[in-house]
Structure formats: structure tokens, C-alpha cells
Amino acid sequence: MKRSKFSKLVFGILFACVLSIGGSASAKKIINNTDVTQTITTQMLSSILEDNREFYKQGVVADYIPELGKMDPKAIAFSVVKHNGEVINVGDVQKRFTIQSISKTVALMIAVQERGEKDVLDKMGYYGTNMPFNHFANLETTGKPLNPMMNAGAILTTGLIEGEGDKPLQKILDMIRYITKDNSIEYSEKVYLSEKETGHRNRGMFYLMKNNGLIEGTEDKLDNYFRQCSIEVTAEHLAKIGYFFANQCVRYDGDDRYKSSEMSKLIQSQMLIAGMYDGSGEYARNVGLPSKSGVGGGIMVSVPGRIGVGAFSASLDASGNSVAGYHMILDLVNKLDLNLFK
Template sequence: MNNNSVLVSAKGICIAAFLSFNTVVYAQKTADISTISEKTLSSILEKNRTYYTQGKVADYIPELGKMDAKAIAFSVVKKNGKVFNVGDVQKKFTIQSISKIIALMIAVSEKGEANVFDKMGYFGTDQPFNHFSNLETTGKPLNPMMNAGAILTTSLISGDGEKSFLKILELLRYITKNQTLDYNSSVYESEKSTGHRNRGMFYLMKNNGLISGNEDQLDNYFKQCSVEVTAEDLAKIGYFFANECVRFDGDAKYKNAEMSRLIQSQMLIAGMYEFSGEYARTVGLPSKSGVGGGITVSVPGKMGIGVFSPALDQHGNSAAGYHMILDLVKQYDLSLF
């Protein structure tokens, strides 16, 4: 046998071994999602509970700094509408940036996608959520998930005074089937009194001709971020967008496959701030985080996931929440990729 034959033979053996190994690994990591239960979630929660020690509760908004860093909750809403909750499931926290996907749905429903995205981009970013990005160059926000784009999105919702906020609240109550949802006035006042950076973005966009109204529109943004929710509410939001805007109980009032694709695409590329690219690689699911400690996740066509743990990593995402999601995704092979 010549050297070339030996090389070809060895190469063939290596390829066969590689394929065999991959088949075994894939078989080991794939599990039937119908087996997800509270026991499953509880096991994952307990495994990742201590990750809060690697994060820090947001305190740039004083009221948020009062949250219990040890609080943790995990919720899943499956395709049949069945809800599984573990941890501090009754614990309320403010929705913060997760409200941006609700505002985007309303703005696009009213104004049309082309009109909304004529004023901002579809781009991802390597900058923090409150970065001015290219407001001083192109004059337009990079995307509707960063603060600048989200402030602009809310301003595009029609109605005077607090009408745009009330529309967001109404849709949140519908999606979660929870009419008790409301904003926390203390957090709202705290955000309003310290939100100078957001105020700067507002006036820079007003100067650029993107916003024509007054600061009432910015107040609506502060209010939408201050709405209190639970991990279960977030799981229901994730389910809604994962299933063509159909509610977890099957109510199809807002069914819209294109809207679902738009929202999930923005969640995937920009929903986890500057960590979004790495998150797409590790978790691989449309997700949106908030500095209140929550993350909502859409598993397209399958389920919604909601997590809560207020200690944030350096990107502003829940440290324990991320690891709970990652473990569930690995165990049930949920990544889109």
C-alpha cells in the first residue's frame, strides 16, 4: 500500500469516527420537550441559583437597586398553553426593555414597517443599550431595541398624553391575560428623575426631525419600562411572539405571522444588547432582556420562556437567568441552529 492509500484510508476512518461521535453527542443532548416539567425547571434553577453572586442589581435607577439579588424565578409556557412555574413566581419586577417589543408591535401595526424603519435601522450593535451610537452621524437609531430606537418607537404610537403608554399596557394585559398589570409609580418617578441620558437622546432625535412631540412622549417610555410583571408574564409574552402572535390560550385576535417574524428577528440580533451576537451562538433563540432582571424567550412554534433574577452581568442581562435559559436550551436542543 502506498502513502497516498494510507492517507485516504486514515482520512476515511477519521471521517467515519467523527460522524459517529457527532451522532452519539446529538442523541445524548436531544430530549423530548413534552417531558419538560416543574421538576425539570426546578433542577435547572437550583443548579444556577448562585450565579447572582457574579452579577449586580441595577442601581443607576435608584428604585431598581432595592431589589433582592437572591430572588429567582423560572417559567415555561408550552404549546398546549400549559404553564410551569418554579422559584419566586409571585415576585413582581419591572419589565424595563422587554416592553420595547410590545411598543414595536403597536407602532408597526399603526404606521407600517416601512414607515417605522425609515426612521431607524435593523442593525445589531456592539454597544451598550444606552449608547448614542450614530445619532450624531446618520441621525437615526441603529434599531428599536436600543434606548434611542425604543424612545422613537414609542413616540410613533398615535395619541396625545399618555395614550401610547395605555396602548402598550392594554396589549401587555391582553398577551398575559392579566388585567392587574400596571406600572410602578415609584420606579417611574425614579426613572424620570434620573433619565437624563434618555432625555438627551430624545432631544437629539427631536433636533434631527425624527420626533415632533414634547416630553410627554418620553414620559410614556419611562412608564412602559416601569410596568410590573412576573416570570410567568414574560413566558406568555415569549409564547405570543413564538406562535405568530397567538395567545397562550389559543386566542388569535392579533394573529400575524409577519409581525411575529419581525419582532423575533429584532430580538435575535439586538435583544440582549451588545451580548446579542454571542447569545445567538450559545442560546440561539429570539430573546429580550430588561435591567429589572427579566428575560423573555421565544422558541419559534413551540414555547415561551420567562426568567427572573435581578443581579445583572456586565452587559445588563440577568446572570442567573442567562444560565438557566442556556441549560434548558442544551438539554432540549432548542437552539434555532
């Protein structure tokens, strides 16, 4: 009887020790797995912005669209939405600029919601490219765009959104307003008209795809594309969109009405392989994060499962990507070791 009690006592002590050791190990694991993005501060972002401000001198504003050529090349902004939904902004945070090609991610989401991924992507492809964003790519050969991030694929994507007239545009605009929680977002009529007047290559792509049976209807569908590119946003708006796609399409405040891990994976994968146009390969090597740029000077970044980042500087490199924006993002990635390819 005494031996039995003694055995139970010894077992109890050993069990308690195991729990204690396990608890310590768990505590260490929690400490070691603390998300380093929690350490992002206004001071950190301000320092990164100032360190990279002068890179605008190495690029040029997109003056092939007359209204975009009026952008101030010295304006710069940087924004992060942390995993807990906290927003940190530095620089010219109130400066609005046109979203341009970053709108393609939202248009793709809507088209896939309505028609299914197979229907949409069968009409184009998942392919990357070393060609510029406005290249005809293989439209003349296979008759299909390469991916939804190049202009041809994006024009087709918007054309696939259901609704007559400007209904597809309103859907894109409403989704951007929802993601950012900002109903004041509108498109610039001046930029839209400037894009329409000079968008001859885009018009050629539209009619090639119409000839190939991919698009039906009139140039109203192309006008919706021009208008969606002319939607005006801030760096903070981009960070919120980046956060949305990084976190299974859950909004930064926790609203999960569109939650979808599959949609999140689709959008981020397209951003990773083609979001920075013909610079996507080099960008993936150096930054290693799903990102989407626009010739208005914005770059939107998703750090999968973690944060969203928005950068703005209107001066662009040869691929149409913001020079200072790229360097700010690269600095943040290197400081926090955010590159997916460890």
C-alpha cells in the same frame, strides 16, 4: 378470467403492503418529530433553577436607577408556557419586577400595526451593535437610531404610537394585559419617577431625535417610555409574551385576534440580533433563540413555533442581562437541544 381475478388479488395485496409500510413510516415520523418541549416538567425546571441559583453572586443589581437598586438579588424565578398553553412556574413566581426593555417588543408591535413596518423602520434600522443599550450609536452621524431594541430606537418607537398624553402608554399596557390575560398589571409610580429623575442620557437621545425631525411634541412622549419600562410583571408574564411572539402572535389560550406571521418574524428577528444589547452576538452563539432582556432582571425567550420562556433574577452582567437568568435559559436549551443553529 381466473388470471384477471388472480392479478387483482396480487395487486390488492401489494397495495395493502404499501399502505402498511407507508403507515409504519408515517408512525415513525410522528414519533421522531414529537416535540421534546412536551417533556418539560416542574421537576425539570426546579432542578435547573437550583443548579443556577448562585450565579446571582457574579452580577450586580441595576442601582444606577435608585428604585431598581432595592431589588432582592437572591429572588429567582423560571417559567415556561408549553405549546399546548400549559404554564409551569418555579421559584419566586409571585415576585413582580419591572419589565424595562422587554416592553420594547410590544411597543414595536403596536407602532408597526398603526404605521406599517416601512414607516417605522425607515426612521431607524434593523442593525445589530456592539454598543451598550443606552449608547447614542449613530444619532450624531446619520441622525437615526440603529434598531428598535436600543434605548434611542425604543424611545422613537413609543413616540410613533398614535395618541396624545399617556394614550400610547395605555395601548402598551393594554396589549401586555391582553397577552398575559392579567388586567391587574400596572406600572410602578416609584420606579417611573426614579427613571425620570436619572434618565439624562435618554433625555439627550430624545432631544437629538427631536432636533433631527424624527420626534414631534413634548417630553410627554419620553414620559410614556419611562412609564412603559416601569410596568411590573412576573416570570410567567414574560413566558406568555415569549409564547405570543413565538406562535404568530397567537395567545397561549388560542386567542388569535392579532395573528400575524409577519409581525412574529419581525419581532423575533429584532430580538435575535439586538435583544441582549452588546451581548447579543455571544448570546446568539450560545443560546441561539430570539430573546429580550431588561435591566429589571427579566429575560423573555421565544422558541419559534413552540414555547415561551420567562426568567428572572435581578443581578446583571456587564451588558445588563440577568446572570442567573441567562444560565437557566442556557441549561434548558442544552437539555432539550433548542438552539436554532443545529
